[in-house]
Amino acid sequence: MNIRRFSVGVLAAALLVPGLAACKTESGSPTAESTSSAPAAPADPKAALLASTEEIKKGNFTFTLGGGELNGAGTVHSPSKSAEMKLNSGQAADDMKMHLVFIDTDSWVQMDFGSMADSVPSLKAMKGKYQHLDRSRIKDAKNLNFDFSDVDPAGSDKMINAITEVKQTGEGTYAGTIDATRATESEVLDAQAVKALGEKAKAVPFTAKLDPQGRLSEFAVQVPAAGSAPASTVTVTYANYGAATAVQAPPAGQVVEASEQVYKMFQS
Template sequence: MTKRRLATTGVALVAVLGLGLTGCGDRPGTDAPAERAAAAGSTSPATTPRDELTAAIEKLNEQTLRVKLDSAMLTAYGVTDPRARTMQTTLTMAAFGEVRMLVIGTDTWVKFDGALGEQLGGSRKWLRMDTGDGVMPVDDPGGVKKLLAAVVDVRSSGDRAYAGTLDYTRSGANGKALMAAGDKAKALPFTATLDEQGRLRTFKLDMTPIDASLEQMSVTYSEFGTPVRLSPPAPGAVEEAPAEVAAAFSGTRI
């Protein structure tokens, strides 16, 4: 198993709770348009589509919720309590098999099945690691800021519905397909819907400008406010994660 595969898996598991992208990061030294709108909208009622979508996305950091992601390359589902910094996620990729992840504060447990599990030696135990602030940052546990940073423009498209473009190059992703897409990757079409309480309900991203085989990525948020009670795995079912795994999930390098 390569470090790149591990890193890709780690980022994908975390990202499903924010956007479902491969870690949408800010560009150093710049403020994203959506973040500037969020700052401006904090002292006045939301009056524009950008303000409304910004407020809806920000709510993802406020309550417990369930997330489901569907795409051509992977599917994932999980629950999270952003304020308690807890999360449980299961991700399935055809090439890798199933990966389960549990986060409680700064502790993370991961369990690999399928191809990744075999490459790790076939262990059926949970791998524990201290990921510190790398998985669910204190200031942005649900990845909300990352999503806002990637939104380029947005317009109203109906009742509690929006459409716009997203800059995928702000995601920290790389690869030949992304490089070949050039400027097309900076304006991927998306649609979003809100629920009656103004919370983000669905987010759909058209990935075909990067690669036709990627099709559409869809993320659904639901069951807001439902109690999320997570406990660590039993001690006998856990072993310490190899340094390579811990580095991939904490965002560090070894």
């Protein structure tokens, strides 16, 4: 699932549903949970960072994402084939929120369009309801599916592979630059954002932190200003390795089958 494109793109896509665009114009730190001895970290900083992502691939952790146009948090629990993600657009009174739940072959989405929904009855009616999605109708909507063979919500390994310069700055802390043109498959820096950066995309600063077990606990990218977009720092954190809990299905009383309007939003 692509966090950045999903949260910004899909929430924005809601404005493209007939009648909504006009309405719009009017209107923590992760902790180490394991005490087991950590394997010796590679001496090479880049190798150490790549090794730090191996535990992510096991698909049992919690995460947060913040900075720029979005904030989010979630859980990945591969043992139960479940995951969830909560996202918000972070725009004060117009704040839009979304909660995605995946359990095996079932998916649900809950959407709250904030103040925009006050004058759009169909959007207001969605508040508090989880829309159960027909997977056959969203099979081509990659942002509405969760791939349990590629569970990293931010694609940190892709960013680490694009590192052009890195040094260790302290115990378990690193800093350097990445060539963002080689990291457009990550969920933090997509192709559109990289294109807007121009030459600055070749040397985007980052910092990273590892927990005492040598696992990635934080990766922060300092995205330069580009065009009308101000500079921002997008930070993803990972915690509760091996200790996440299975995601539960939404309460039955809050579930409805997805409306045609919902499918139109995600097909925009």
